[in-house]
């Protein structure tokens with residue numbers, strides 16, 4: 357409509373995040389290097405190109421910030437729950453418009469983020485001697501959800517053929533069959549590979565788990581962040597007859613509002629929902645409620661433009677890698693804003709890649725070693741940043757890798 361056409365958002369704007377308690381600028385020493393703030397690098401913090409943690413260097417949409425300001429103007433920030441039916445209507449409308457999926461209002465719970473929801477759901481579903489099944493490589497907090505609950509983690513390594521990941525269903529089924537495997541934390545779309553699972557793959561995962569009495573927590577946090585033209589299918593949509601699939605979704609990734617710590621957890625199973633309602637701390641941040649509702653009511657135009665901008669960033673990376681790092685393996689992912697690149701032919705051996713790039717290139721990134729297993733030789737780059745920053749980051753990365761390769765060749769000659 358005319359207001360959508362009129363509104364254009366500036367994704368090239370460079371926004372100063374220093375002094376805002378941002379993990380992205382101030383938390384990398386502890387998170388990536390398990391080091392204190394005394395750890396030093398040849399580059400100043402503000403000189404670092406930050407491509408690690410998955411939040412964006414784009415302003416949170418003005419429609420969302422306006423909603424938060426409007427709530428602030430009510431001037432009292434007291435204990436809050438969700439009483440206004442408009443919240444569910446906003447979420448339900450979004451799911452219908454984008455995924456042609458609907459679920460009953462009473463299935464909708466909320467959490468202060470998906471990670472805490474994973475911790476709680478795993479605890480509520482599993483007995484102390486039971487196990488948690490994941491696909492690897494995996495987002496590290498899936499492992500933490502098992503560790504946090506002192507439960508054994510079972511990993512099913514995905515098959516990687518020239519950078520194209522598929523599920524090893526023979527292995528997955530053998531592990532799902534194990535009598536003590538009780539829950540699968542399933543990432544749909546998948547972080548770090550960026551895969552959107554096909555309907556056939558989703559059906560096989562569901563059938564294997566459900567026929568082996570394995571619950572599924574389908575973590576779909578990245579589901580709005582698709583390459584233009586791609587579509588997402590919620591796993592639960594394919595299995596309307598079961599109540600053993602819990603769906604976790606959130607605007608936090610989509611609209612760069614992870615700091616507001618608010619996500620939707622759709623729990624169809626009455627018994628599990630009763631436990632959640634009895635055990636989960638239910639009060640909510642009123643600013644997060646307002647922001648989430650506004651995201652789903654007014655976020656369409658911003659998201660459409662974000663996706664086009666990310667398409668451009670991915671196209672740039674694709675071209676750049678082909679030209680400057682021809683031995684690397686990279687495919688533009690179906691979803692997420694994360695580039696998962698196999699740089700093994702260039703990478704220095706037996707060193708920490710995050711430390712190598714931080715010290716040699718002034719680039720902060722995560723490597724396959726941070727994704728539980730099955731990620732050797734890979735780096736993951738957060739592309740949700742202005743293109744000028746992306747260009748500088750890629751230039752620094754390729755410069756140090758090409759030099760590294762030249763040094764290796766000079767030694768072997």
Ligand SMILES: Cc1ncc(COP(=O)(O)O)c(C/N=C2\CONC2=O)c1O
Nearest residue numbers: 409410469470471495547575577614619
């Ligand atoms: C699959 C997945 N689930 C959950 C979360 C976090 O959810 P929250 O608790 O914030 O609601 C993330 C964020 N992924 C990140 C965050 O930094 N690096 C990543 O790969 C994620 O990728």
